[in-house]
Amino acid sequence: MSNSRRAAHANRYRTGYLRSRQWFARRDRWFREHGSLRCAGCDREATRSQVELHHLSYEGVHYANGGWSAQEAHDDLWPMHPACHELLHRIIDKDPVLARHRNRQQASEAARRLIRTRFGVGGTHEQR
Numbered sequence: 001m002s003n004s005r006r007a008a009h010a011n012r013y014r015t016g017y018l019r020s021r022q023w024f025a026r027r028d029r030w031f032r033e034h035g036s037l038r039c040a041g042c043d044r045e046a047t048r049s050q051v052e053l054h055h056l057s058y059e060g061v062h063y064a065n066g067g068w069s070a071q072e073a074h075d076d077l078w079p080m081h082p083a084c085h086e087l088l089h090r091i092i093d094k095d096p097v098l099a100r101h102r103n104r105q106q107a108s109e110a111a112r113r114l115i116r117t118r119f120g121v122g123g124t125h126e127q128r
Contacts, residue, residue: 012063017068017070020070022067022068022070026071030077031048038079039081041084041112041116042115042116042121043116051080051081051082052079053077054078054085054088055072056078056105057073057104058104088108088115089111091111092108
């Protein structure tokens with residue numbers, strides 16, 4: 001298993017799921033149920049329009065019978081500024097241990113620790 005990103009054209013999740021009605025409805029529900037937002041990377045306050053949601057797990061994402069099922073747990077989604085989200089993926093992609101020898105949640109948490117250290121953010125980020 002690899003945590004590295006595949007090119008969009010070879011990734012049904014990126015070209016299908018993240019553009020599906022099911023994902024938009026799931027994302028809307030996540031935002032409705034969260035009050036104030038803080039980026040999981042830099043810990044700065046953010047608005048809904050300023051963040052993307054990073055998946056810690058794809059366990060709730062399924063494609064069957066020609067459609068997507070969006071059943072991600074709330075805790076499996078982190079709000080992140082696009083630049084922090086991209087940085088998190090780049091860290092995972094470039095580190096062979098994170099890319100191949102950790103599960104996605106462990107890789108994401110390790111990459112987030114590096115980002116938070118870089119931004120001088122102390123402690124653990126509790127809100128997801």
